[in-house]
Amino acid sequence: MSDERAWKQYICRACGLIYDEEEGDPDSGLAPGTRFEDIPDDWECPLCGVTKADFEPFEKREPVEAVAIESGPRRTGVVVVGAGLAGWAAVEALRDLDRELPITLVTACDGDRYHKPELSVALSRGLDIAGLVKESAVEAASRLGVQLLVRTFVTGLSPAQRRLRTTRGTLGYTGLVLALGATPALPAALAPQHCWRVNDLAGWGGLQRRLSDGPVRVAVVGGGMIGCELAEDLARAGHAVSLLDRHRYPLASLLPENAGHRLLENQRSLGIAFRAEAQVAAIEPLASGERAVVLEDGERLVVDQVVAATGLVTEPRLARQAGLDFEHGIRVDPHTLQTSAPDVFALGDCITIDDAPCRFIEPLARQAEAIAHALLGRAHPGYAHAAPVVRLKTRGLPITLHGRPVPEGEWVILNDGPQALQMEQRLGGEVVATLQIGAARHAA
């Protein structure tokens, strides 16, 4: 006796269990190969207990074609990370174009709006945090219709799923704007618990509170743009300032020597003690509450507060984790500011264009506008990158720099007067940078 018919399957209408004739149901005494019609009528579904009559032939359906849907949450709007000038600029630009778009702003700080360049001049103006805040985060969020997550850190990003993990939950997005900023680069000798960094309102506020009881001794480590601006501001606020730098004169990476010496003279006249070729080995806290700045050559400088102005870096962790192209900063398309991931854009201090960071205020609004148009699918000629004019907020001696000097360029003096020095840098016959030190017309 041989039964050549193909094995059939029957499905329980109640629970969906499938009886396969080939497999049988040995647990209830049905040997493999038991035809459905041979099953006794009182046999029960081994899963839900209904009887044979509640089974019907199981016709395999055509497999369901996967519908091409982007994975991840849907209709979630734009998430902006960072509430500095860049992040708020992105929010403003998006809201300008679309009144309805859901926008969420995630920020590690309090999110209050202030003009960051003012941090370089605010001590001598006697300001405090409240005096610097132009609009509170809550007010701005309500005016712009933004969901606000403050004191919230971004911990992870999965671009394929369009999910952003934060310390207050995971957010889905349809578009993401990273305005993460940059972080002070602290050499190992400058322990974070011993030196202030003035890169955001909170950092500045901490220093300001410590200085509010009267003149003290402050060491500023690093004589670049921020270091020079802060040293002057501290000196004008009445503090005894030492400015320590590895080079022979301040702002050495931007200025030729004769220009640097004009700046040095000016700093001296403000009472700033410039320590040339100074390498900090360590900062030691003293029992008195003072701090000793120990130099490589063994010299010890005892001060009350230490400020580090040793440059900025973009933290790579999030970008690397998300697989975003990264080289000194998040690499973006120079026109759309899109990162290497779809629907993820970036602007401000955290990006690099042609592998160079550009940490200035001027381009932010234009970058934000290009991003907003791209995210909303609106036509836009694209962002056009140009090195912004650098103006140092050194009121005693204004410094204006157009273009970017290169180490191999040749500096030429155009005008060397008692009030102003004008120079230009040439490379292969082309002018790559022009410099004006001290300007009667624009003097503050």
Added chain:
Amino acid sequence: MIDAATVTPSRSVPVPGMPSPPLPDSGVGLLGQVEQIAAGPLAEMAGRIDQGHYPLEIMASLGRAGGLGAHLSCNGQRFDRAIGAMEAISRRCGTTGFLVWAHDVFGLYLEQSGNPALTGRFLERHASGASFGGTALSNPMKALSGIESLALRARQVPGGYRVSGTLPWVSHIAHGQYCGAIAGVEGADGSLSHEIMFVLHCRDEVQLRQCPVFSGMEGSSTWSIVLKDYFVSKDDLIADPARPFIARIKAAFILLQAGMALGVSQGSIDSIREVEPALGHVNQHLDERPDALQAELDDLRERALTLASTPFETSRDYLLEVLDARVQGSELALRASQSALLHQGARGYLMSAAPQRRIREAHFVAIVTPAIKHLRWEMARLMREEMPS
């Protein structure tokens, strides 16, 4: 016993995207043997384990197969294999996956202790599943992050310490077994000077108190431990002081848990696929579909296995990556397990069904220390910029 998840006859299928070891050595054999145990006897008793059976026979067979010691330096420090084994086990039974994790980290404590009394025969027997024990570090891990205070207090006495206090909810222990514990050392004035970490032997004098019934994972043999002047000898010390030791093993401790999240998620996707032939026409309207979940799971697995190549890195960024991957795993397990129940409908809601069991397993993954909220607390703490006071 019929598992409702296996509505169609279940066959053992290779785990998509399981790690393939770089060298053609015993790793393939190890994962193959673990997979055999997991798909065979373990899958069959998963429901019973969830209801209260403590599967030491399974643990012993996993130990014999080498499934409890792949991460140890003496076995080449293959954290990837330890995670792979834990995934294969958790795919069939989350409770047993948890027991394997607890067992694995205890082995790590012994090996990293550098205490000759702990690294020899004791470690050997433990790693091969000849003896059993887990980890009582839930409270200390939270305490050292500033979330709660230490439950155990120690006093220095000649030859060691005397420890008192009550630890709630310690798993994978029983009389005759052991666990790793941490106590704060009290001076005469009651202030804490530092912490010690030690092997707590659950000898008869140690009171193991029955815990209230949990909603699942009852086979984890979880008790509260009451200690009164329990003596810790020098031979039982894992670390004194404990803080530097914990800093060194913390990432590895958390990273190993990835195996649980991966396995519960993979099991959930299996359950979704099982009903696809019968229910795919309606299931296509559900939010989370198996292909997208699988892609997400494969990404997460790759991430965890990459992190597993440097388990003792102590940089802030590495720890952040491990913590974030742990959150990602918990969230995926929650979503995948819920999706599996929605895909299976009533049959997945049966008391005997794997999807409803996995819902509870996934919630356990999300709340076991470090829970999602602890992980976020810790990441926020690590990411806050330190300024002068």
